[in-house]
Amino acid sequence: MKVHFIAIGGSVMHQLAIALKHKGYEVSGSDDEVFEPASSNLAAEELLPAQMGWHPGLITKDIDAVILGMHAKADNPELQRAMELGLKIYSFPEYIFHESRDKKRIVVGGSHGKTTTTSMIMHVLRQLHCDFDYLVGARVEGFAQSVNITHAPVIVCEGDEYPASVIEKRPKFHFLYPHVAIITGIAWDHINVFPTFDFYLEQFVLFIQKIEKGGLLIYNETDPVLRQLVNDHQRSDIRYQPYGVPVHTISDGQTKVTIENSSGLLQVFGNHNLMNLHAAYYACKEMGIAAPDFVQAIGSFTGAAKRLELVTSNEHTRVYRDFAHAPSKVKATIEAVKQQYPNRKLLAVLELHTFSSLNEKFMQEYQGAMDKADQAVVFYSKHALALKRMPDLPVDKVQQGFAKPGLLVLNDRAALEQWLKEQAYQDATLLFMSSGNYDGLDMLTFAKQITE
Known part of the structure; x- marks a missing residue:
């Protein structure tokens, strides 16, 4: 079985490529950029493309399946070549x-x-x-x-x-x-x-x-x-x-x-x-x-990575991170932490990072999501808005949407870092929620500092 991946560097695409190689298939792939950990994982299996970019010459009649990643565009030259040859083209789930x-x-x-x-x-x-x-x-x-x-x-x-x-x-x-x-x-x-x-x-x-x-x-x-x-x-x-x-x-x-x-x-x-x-x-x-x-x-299940994951703790302080970003996820995560530690102060920091969460019209969906937090911060970066080519998100619209008294809205990483340093963490739980990285904030180092 001969399989070629267009956009092999995706987080799950490269894992499938490795799995199929282990199954005994002949696997090849291409991409215009491959980041860690995919780069090292593919290199270890000798599947990392020798050259970045798209190379129609890699698409030959003897390929049994072409697997198309989300990163690839409709005009991708390898995709066009595969279609010309009448090869079987699959999406990942197909x-x-x-x-x-x-x-x-x-x-x-x-x-x-x-x-x-x-x-x-x-x-x-x-x-x-x-x-x-x-x-x-x-x-x-x-x-x-x-x-x-x-x-x-x-x-x-x-x-x-x-x-x-x-x-x-x-x-x-x-x-x-x-x-x-x-x-x-x-x-x-x-x-x-x-x-x-x-x-x-x-x-x-x-x-x-x-x-x-x-x-x-x-x-x-x-x-x-x-x-x-x-x-x-x-x-x-x-x-x-x-x-x-x-x-x-x-x-x-x-x-x-x-x-x-x-x-x-x-x-x-x-x-x-x-x-x-x-x-x-x-x-x-x-x-x-x-x-x-x-x-x-x-009983021995500790959770999936970044899903209400305990980052670090001591006798008085616990720091969690969670992938939560949609309103229902944010609400459920905050309520879970408060229910588990009802006598501890809960400081919740949510980053808006997805297309939905950065959309002004979507803000009303967050109403009540952070109500159980004792102190709540919503952060989003201007950089994220620019990358997604989205208009500015006014602070007052975020505050109106969440309808949380005392909600602090920040869109500057330095301001978020300063706020975090000023808080008291005695008998407290600090909860980070995001599908992003807080515009480069070193959350793990900060967590260790306040617990050590």
């Missing part, structure tokens, strides 16, 4: 399905919690020595890669609603055809792609329609929008499993969960993580895993 046609497919969709829920299923299956493939959007402890394709009978996939490629605008999760589907919740996101909430909702209706006959839909019944959507689009040829927050207790900052009379301590916390865990349990149950085994295995 190729994942191509490789998993004969596998049992578990797909986790939803506006939030996808990565964590997928990671939980992966962790339990690995702990119980099950043979499976996977696709997940972050680094997971105990897994060398974020993509693995072998001859395993099962694949666990994080199902993204973002478009598959420049020539295939349908959402990625529409191509995976699950036997077991999870929807964690629905909250409008990616407004640059889905300009209306109804259009966004429609993508989940279509996802439900893609479930294989006889399959199972596991859905969050505490989400009123999702619950209504499921009720309105019932299928008689699939099964349904609602879930919510499982029985649990919190004592001295530690959570114990109970699943079907089996109890165990967790290393993660918060209602959103408990619901993710509950969804993961039902997926594992479908795989024949019993509740006692699941509870024991999930």
